[in-house]
Amino acid sequence: MYQYDDHDQSFVEARADEFRNQVERRLAGQLSEDEFKPLRLQNGLYLQLHAYMLRVAIPYGELSSAQLRKLGYIADTYDKGYGHFTTRQNIQFNWPKLVDTPDILDHLAGVQMHAIQTSGNCIRNVTSDPFAGxxxxxxxxxxxxxxxxxxxxxxxxxxxxxxxxxxxxxxxxxxxxxxxxxxxxxxxxxxxxxxxxxxxxxxxxxxxxxxxxxxxxxxxxxxxxxxxxxxxxxxxxxxxxxxxxxxxxxxxxxxxxxxxxxxxxxxxxxxxxxxxxxxxxxxxxxxxxxxxxEEGTPGMTPGEPIDLGAADPAFSGWVKTNVAAHRVPGWAIAQISVKPKGGIPGDVTGEQMRALADLADTFSQGELRITHRQNVVFPYVKATDLLALYQGLAAVGLGEDNIGEASDIIACPGLDYCALATARSIPVAQELSSMLRDREAKDELGSISLNISGCINACGHHHAANIGILGLNKAEKESYQITLGGRSDENAAVGDILGPGFAQADVPGAVSKIIDTYLDLRTSTQERFPDTYARVGKEPFKEAVYVGA
Amino acid sequence: MAAALTTKAILTANDVRNGDIVFWTADQRWSTSIDDAAIGYGKDDTDQLADAGKQAEAANTVVGAYLIALRPEETTARVPVKMREVRRLAGPSIEFAQAA
CATH class of the missing domain: 3.30.413.10 (Sulfite Reductase Hemoprotein, domain 1)
Structure with missing residues (x-):
């Protein structure tokens, strides 16, 4: 991976020093909040619903194991033991104290990281393909x-x-x-x-x-x-x-x-x-x-194709969903799901960060990527190492085999954390994840994207999902609007609003009916959800969800 | 900045140093417990609370001071009118992070 040169390194260190001085002046009462707010935002520090939140930049989602280990240290030392991967391939910490942020930025600078331009009306973190290279x-x-x-x-x-x-x-x-x-x-x-x-x-x-x-x-x-x-x-x-x-x-x-x-x-x-x-x-x-x-890319000697997982159904299932084709024969791109059944999309504990860093050192040349779908990618895995990697991941609760499936849900922090949110996202994601994992175990649902946003700002990318869910505040009650047919790939499309919103308790039932309708109408297991939707339109789904409801 | 409400309200903010949610009390201090929050009834009371918020912001002890409107029919509990405030006071409704 790319290494900062001396100029970049001295720049992030100087920036951390500068912010330390700004925080000291704020705490000494020399800067008002009006004066300090643009300075903290330029260093990724928000004031959210419950506390400060620090968003750390991960340029184009690329991380070293040393950097992830440091993020785990920050999670455990200065936060509540976890971090949250975002839809801009960044990570955010939900509970930092202002007094600690200068030390946090120093730790980040020590591994060539920073929080610059993760907020404000500026050019934000440039995102890219997590399979890049x-x-x-x-x-x-x-x-x-x-x-x-x-x-x-x-x-x-x-x-x-x-x-x-x-x-x-x-x-x-x-x-x-x-x-x-x-x-x-x-x-x-x-x-x-x-x-x-x-x-x-x-x-x-x-x-x-x-x-x-x-x-x-x-x-x-x-x-x-x-x-x-x-x-x-x-x-x-x-x-x-x-x-x-x-x-x-x-x-x-x-x-x-x-x-x-x-x-x-x-x-x-x-x-x-x-x-x-x-x-x-x-x-x-x-x-x-x-x-x-290129200098930072490990040498990869092409290998022979191998039979993956024939003897182990769990491993075989993980390979099917989580392993992508690599440009070098005999190598693999391993995608690690941060979406366990009933879990919080994108949340990773400090312990898991350290485990991922160790596994990346052993199996991915010390390099990882964060995806905009809030998952992790190991880009340099020998096909012969995949089984051992899978076993290592499963041991720390990261062996879920659902990449690209409906339970691989994108969700913003929503009204559990965000000052702008109008409804909660995470509990809806958790409930849907549990329902969908059960269905994925018995039905071949195929690749479906399901994204949830807790307000119209759409940080959860609901517009771009095959099944999108938008949480709104209707007369001081959470209401969830469903959109269908969105997609974020090369055939990008904005989803269509299906109809009136649902109470939180009714969302899983509505999504289940949508999936039932898709399974009934698809021409084969090869026809993906957005293709079926483009062919049949909204009406059959609307009828299934609303008629007789 | 806290704007006055004319019904029933409490004053809240975040502690500058650590970001904790705090409430203005009847004995003129900030507490992390909503049970300690001074309740203002009517315009005069809530104006006073709003002024306390402005002064505390000017003194750089808290940030983002504002009044939370409470449900008038609740005689003992401090129950916000707005869902957002109910959620803010309750804290995240989820367990943190994943169960490994």
Whole structure:
């Protein structure tokens, strides 16, 4: 994996020192909350429903075992023994004390981590394909451009106070595992006929109260042109974005109000006049970063295919759902589910973090990835090691074989933690997880995405799920609205609202009827839920859920 | 900043240092127990509570002070009107993390 150089290291250390000074002044009464709030938010420190919350950046979801071990230490020492993986491939701690945050940031800096730009109206953590660099279907490794964008966006003076937060995602594979079309700007990295990197750029995607699938802005942008183009796209947004209304401030609204063609014309005019001097080193820097990733990639001698799990049904089931094709024969991508039956999506204890770090050292060259579906990936596993890895995971409660299944639920913290939430997400996820694990044990449900958000801000990505659930406050009671047909892959779509909402107790029954309807209507076990939905439409599902209810 | 309510309310905030939820008491201090919270009845009382919140924020002892409206029909218990406040006072409704 990429290693920070001395400049990066001294930068995060200086930033931690700076925040320590700011906290000291706050505690001494020299800074009011109004003065301190933007400073803490720029360091990922929120004040949530019950307590402070610290969100730590994990650029493009890539972690070393040493970093995860440190996160486990922080969980046990400064929090309540656990952390929560987020849908931006980050981790957040729900109970830090303000007085402890300078020490926490020092610990993070010690392993090249920080919490910068995990909040505020700036460019947030760049997310990417958790299989980056090892996926069998990859055109090009998306991490070098993701890292280049991280460096470009970090404390970028023009983009520190945008109209609203800004999210990038990058993929470089045939299957979009990074949900790029649900981002402000999504980048699909490919290679041209000469083998040079080129980038399809999408703009105006997002979720929240106005969900939109991003539109193609430009295809096959060559590397030297990409960064000036992104700079110009941000400049036009920065100039025209709606600062008067936070609900209309995202770039998706600007693109819609201006029209894609007019937005494109403005960006092109900006690009034509942009000072190229700051971008003169882009190609050389990209090459340097690419080399750094390649140097950090372990040697992988191709092996022979082996028979996996024939003698052990539990292991065989785990391989079927949790192991993905690797670009090197004889190697595997192991996905670790953080979604046990009845568990809390994305929550991992300090003990589990240490166990995962140890297992990554033994079986994945000390490297892991966090996925936007709140799971963990080991990218470098020898196929011959998979059984031992599975046994090690099962021993610490992480051997669930449900990646990509309905019980692999995304859920935001909801009204159990979040100051913005309108309803709880986690208890709904837990109840559905228990019901769905039982059904998955006896029915072949196949791959279904089920996501839950506790408010219209949609941090739980409900719009992008095959089955989405949105928690709302209706006359001071929790009510859950269901959407169907969303998807976050290369055929991204926003789900349709099924009908009136449900009380929490009625959600599992409604979801069960939706799944029954899908099983009845699918043409074969190969027809996935969103394909069945696209073929038959909403009505059969609506009838099943509401008629006679 | 705490805005005055004219019915029945208590004053809450978060402790600056550790983030704990705290309540303003009748003896002019902050307590982590809602049972200690001073209840304001009517506009004058709740105005006084709101002022106490402003002063405490200015003194940098708490952050995010505001009034929680209570159900007027509850004579003894301090029961918020809003679901959000009920949840905030109860704490997370779930066990932390996973059972390994």
């Amino acid at each position: 090892v996926a069998a279907d990859e055109f090009i490794d998306p991490r070098p451009i993701s890292e280049l964008m991280r460096q470009w966006s970090m404390l970028h003076p023009e983009f520190a106070f945008l109209p609203r937060k800004f999210k990038f995602a990058v993929t470089g594979a045939a299957d979009d595992r990074a949900a790029i079309k649900f981002h402000d700007i999504g980048i699909w990295a490919k290679v041209d006929d000469a083998g040079a990197p080129v980038f399809d750029v999408y703009v105006g995607g997002g979720q929240g109260r106005t969900p939109r699938v991003a539109k193609l802005f430009e295809s096959a942008v060559p590397l030297p042109e990409l960064m000036p183009l992104l700079d110009a796209m941000l400049r036009v947004y920065n100039l025209h974005g709606r600062r008067d209304n936070k609900y209309k401030a995202r770039i998706k609204i600007l693109v819609e109000e201006l029209g894609l063609e007019n937005y494109r014309d403005e960006v092109k005019a900006e690009v034509a006049g942009i000072d190229r001097a700051p971008f003169a080193t882009v190609e050389a820097e990209y090459a340097r970063i690419k080399d750094a990733f």
